[in-house]
Amino acid sequence: MPTEEKQKSTPAISGFEPYVATKGEEYMGEPMRKHFTKILSQWKQDLMVEVDRTVVHMKDEAANFPDPADRASQEEEFALELRARDRERKLIKKIDKTLQLIQDKEYGWCESCGVEIGIKRLEARPTADMCVDCKSLAEIKEKQVGK
Known part of the structure; x- marks a missing residue:
């Protein structure tokens, strides 16, 4: 389970390869900016898919349990899920801010x-x-x- 949590906290892009700068390449030149734009865009997309999955899950799993313990367990599960999505919502805002920095050529410093x-x-x-x-x-x- 720790591996799964680690993957969620850092961008996990299929086919991701670390950037290899060519000799004499300018720091945060066009190729580097494209590399980081790809990473950030994919990360944002993955987070958005997770948000959609949560909405569907909560709609499908919502039930009015007659047993108070079952109802409390479900409410706690939903509360934890919503807290995680709130953190991801804040991260999406930070990703958007970072993408804007790349566009403005102010990223990387x-x-x-x-x-x-x-x-x-x-x-x-x-x-x-x-x-x-x-x-x-x-x-x-x-x-x-x-x-």
Whole structure:
């Protein structure tokens, strides 16, 4: 089961191959932007299919159980499913924002310090908007403040 959860948290594209930059290739040139647009678009499509599947599942499985325990179990299952879909809805918004950054040719640079985020990090988390160093510092500050 942990493998399945991992696949849902990162883009799992059939036929996905890591990007191999050619010698002297410009960082976030057209080929790289196309690569990340494909990854993000497929990831968004997969999330949208999951949303549709949830709606169908909830319609099909909705029942008015006479037993309060059965009804409570179903309500809890639906609540967990809706919570997961809410997280995915927020992720879809972040994917849309990232696709817009690609279109505006502003994708791939840290929003805090301006350095290249790096292809490997972006393939691991295509919606990343900070380099590893800035993200680590932000997480440390967040822990200290207690947010």
